Amino acid sequence: MDIIISNSSGKPIYEQITNQIKNMIISGELKSGQSLPSMRLLAKELRISVITTKRAYEDLERDGFITTLVGKGSFVSETNTELVKEEQLKVIEEYLLKAVDNAKVSGIKLEELHDILDVIYNE
Incomplete structure (x- = not known):
């Protein structure tokens, strides 16, 4: 499992790990039932x-992405990926709503906003 930790990121390391594993599950890179490395092994690999x-x-586990079985390890949960994607879309929509509100207040036209989004998305 390829997890990249950035010390210059403003996010805590545990949050970086959480977000990257969530993204792997949502994208289908990690499949339902697939085992994850043990906490100790992952810590050793990442040197944390x-x-x-x-x-x-x-x-x-709290967010329903993985299930941990004592003595067996942690596994990707049998989650409905469409439901997970829908939740992510709701979060994205909230951010975009704030961005649009700020753009309107600042007099930024829709075309400029599209250009900004294209640049950010394609980075």
Whole structure:
């Protein structure tokens, strides 16, 4: 599993791990039932504390992305990916609504907003 930790990111390491694993599940890179590395192994591979990976796995489990079975490990949950994508779309819609409101207040036209979005999306 390829997880990249950025020390210059403003996000905590556990959150970076959580977000990257969520994205892998949503994109289908990680399939339902697939096992994840143990917390200790992931911590060793990323050269971080086991406490950090434990926090990431706990967040993933709380959000329904993984299931942990004592003595067996952690596995990608049998989640409805469409429901997960719908939740993500709702979050994105909220951000875009704020961006559009700011653009209107600043006098930025729709075409300019489209151009900005194209540039950001294609980075």
